[in-house]
Amino acid sequence: MTEYFLQAFIYLSAAVIAVPLANRLGLGSVLGYLIAGVVIGPIVGLVGSETNTIQHFAEFGVVMMLFLVGLELEPKMLWAMRNRLLGQGGLQVAGSVVAVMTCAIYAGYQNSVALTMGLIFSLSSTAIVLQTLSEKRLNKTHAGKNAFSVLLFQDIAVIPMLAFIPLLALPELVEKAQSAASHLSEQHEQLSLVASLPGWAYAIVLLLAIGIVVLGGHYLSRPLFRMVAESGAREISTAAALMLVIGIAALMSLVGISPALGTFLAGVVLANSEFKHELEANIGPFKGLLLGLFFITVGAGIDFSVLFASFGEIILITLCVMVIKALVLYFLALIFKIKGSDRWLFTLSLAQAGEFGFVLLSFSVQQHVIPTDIAQTLSIVVALSMFLTPGLFILFDKVIYPRFQVKTNQREQDNIDDEGTVIIAGIGRFGQVVNRFLVSNNIKTVVLDYQVSQVDTIRRINTKAYYGDATRPDLLKTAGIEEASLFVVAIDNRESSVELVKYLHHTYPKLKIVARAFDRGHGHLLKEAGADVVESETHHSALELGVSSMQLLGHTEESVLRRKLTYKRIEKEASKRLYEFWLTESEGEKFSNDFITLFMRYEERLKQAMDEDSVLHQASEEHNTPTSNNSSEHLAEKAKSETCANQ
Template identity: 65%
Template structure:
């Protein structure tokens, strides 16, 4: 027991130290786990022979990950992926297997060896790729979606591969390990529901098991979760979620199917369940820890003795496999019209071998398809390719993506062929609303934006806009800044927005400049630069949300609106004094103690103002606080009730 505690402590210490350091240097958590494994394994030797056993246990993290992935995919969405799933995924597996097999055969490797090696190297690492996609926010990109389709097909393809591999067994290897095979077969019979069944019987069992997962997940899971949720004990719900995942994984293993595929199917079935988010939050911590442990065991399992003895061969095989897979993926990306940086993301992210490669390697050795010595060499190639994968993501982030972004935004500015009384710089979520309101009232606007994607999106919905940098003086001249009356600044870059306001007010003082501020500090900077009107982008929406929150808490709607107006009025009285204090401070200490003290006084004044009754006072708007009509409260309550029912 003491030994288990010490090993667990070693693995956790390695993760706690290595992963934050790797993240800080922009290397990603996966590479941090792999480095931690190398350090505590081959380098220091703190862990050893137990690594393989722990790796089999940690592979359950992949099973949990696919369950969570399934929870996020509705069946309708999965059906919509069918062309990518079967076309892109199917071709990737078939073409990669064929190319690797052809090269291996050309080098004199027997066809059975070559086919087994091709199948092993056709798979990629679901764990590394999806984990990195989630960390870097790449899951929703075109390249990310295509990669996910391929990974999903690969996980499904493991099943027929496991069925095919025993048929490739070599007689000489069978004779050499006859005793081992008999013992393995006996062990397999003990843990299998399908051992000895004819083909038709095995098919029936598989169909019944999958149907049981689908039907049970749809009809039996909800009553079970409601029963458990009624207990109010979070730990029991966690136990139920683990029971579900482990039970389905065990069932799939007993009938010879992939546990990861079974749990993925269960996740898809439960994707529409009202307990989906609760399940995900309960499984996520276990998934993260087990995946981290799996990556550490991959690093710790690298045998440096074999690596140094066959250094040239192993490095050559690793780089060769990754190059072949990347080229095949690039060709498929071209065929399926995956363009731009997404094409490279798709190719580089799947260029490694995967965790299921370890499973197939062990299975091929056990079934006398490959000799144990070759299995060890290929296992090292799989591990090294996984180890190098985070480097490919860094290459994509630091080299490829910036080049595509620069190419997109370095095109020549559009020729502006019209002018208007209003120029709007920035047509994002804020500038769009301003432009729509002005256009709806017949005001002629000229819209400028430095994002090609945003300009193209606007043109698709018939909103005329021009690509170009609004801070360029020649572009402003072409847009008619000399005759413009209003200039709206709604660009995201705070420094450029402030510089733009300063330039316009200095050069064209007759133009009224209306600016969008990111926060209070930016608000003051824009005002200092000379903006005629500044509004924080979230101020009005936050006020509306706060007033609605008051109404939801039982405050009368008229009282809530009254309190909102009082909030605005009180803030307006302190606005100039706060701004003056900020402006008089040094550049390095804008929000100093004097400013903080004034702000705290404002908060105290706000609290006192909120307690005052204003029923005897008037507002600036006509009939602003007129008493509500008769039966208003009853009618409002009835409307709220009708709205909830509908």
């Protein structure tokens, strides 16, 4: 027992010392963990043979990370990114496999070994890349989203790779290790539900396992977490979250599926659950700690004796792998029109080998595809490439990104020395009108905008505005978000506005949120994210222009105003129904066939209502019924009052 305490103390001490120092030096936490592992392992020798065992345990941090990633991805969002997932991810894996295999064959490796090397090195480090992108707030950039698509495809591709690798077994290795292979087979059967099943039965078990995860996550998890929440025991809530992740990982392992992929699927299923944020809060600390432990074991597991014995060869292979992957990724960035600094971020962030490379290497040795001595060398190559990845991010931060920054935005964010009842994000043509109306009614506002030229322009007309990114939590706190009553989202970026509304809704539930929508689809996303009121930037002005057009064509003011009210009534009903349909049935597709059918139905209803109004008005005129006069005056007054309110 004492030995376990000492080992735990060593690992934790290394992390506590190295990570803060690395962050202070701008190296990032991942590189800090890796350095800590190298120091306590190969350099000082405080840890040794237990590193591989601990690494298998620490890999569960990757499983937890993918579960949390899945929680952030709603199914319709996953469907929306299918083109990037299959296009970029598929081409990256295929291109990397072919390129690495070609170079390995040229270097003298056997065809089956070269192909296996291609499969191993085609994978990138999900743990390092997502962790680093999240720390640097780059996960929402265009490059970050594309990198995530590639990583997700790679994680899914591990499954067919594991199925394919045994077909590449070398006869001479099989003969040498026949007895060992028999022993491994017996162990495998004890830990697997599908080891001795025929292909058709394995497929059924596989589908059943996935069905259990999907249906159980959707129907059983909610009553379970509701019961746990009602108990009021915080530790039981944490235990339930861990039980869910560990149980799914165990089930996936028993049926031969990647635990990481299984928990990712469960996360996607639970993305719309009301307990989503509770799960994130409970799993987050364990994920961070285990991921850190995983990175430490990678550093501690580097065998310097093998490294020094073949130093030149290992360094050459590592650099070749990273350059080959970078070239493939850069070519993909050109094909998919990833521009500017995003192209380089996409290229550099995925140029390493990944943690699943260790899994495939171990599996390849067990299946007699790669000799042990070659596997040891390749293992160091994987670890070194992961070790060099934080350096690539530093290269991007310090050298590449500054060259692509817009010069007008190269200034520090303003110090906000004011607080208001309302915070307005975005002072463009839309935000200006909102701000002027509120200020003229003696409502104190704090205006934020990330466009330097816009802030400077608005200050020239004596309107107080601050330069700063409204999506930054620290800036929002400085602006008085905790005391504000209302937040107006009027920034000129669709995705950022939705993310901002989502953050505000969950972090400050009592805060009222009003958001500007560019179109109907954007409005649906804002409503779903939690906005209390959503207004289209062109709806009211376009309707008023239509009213003026009809009057210029000779229609009476009374008739036009009456039809305007009819239009607004049906439009309000249609907007509500279309949003409900989009939310529940259209899977997030903006223009699905069913959505268009429903939209056209309301268009027909609108036309019918206008025709009925025309017929009724004509009939009243023919019979000289004055009763419509008072009604018309009432409608006209109502329409005018609504027009004034909207303007």
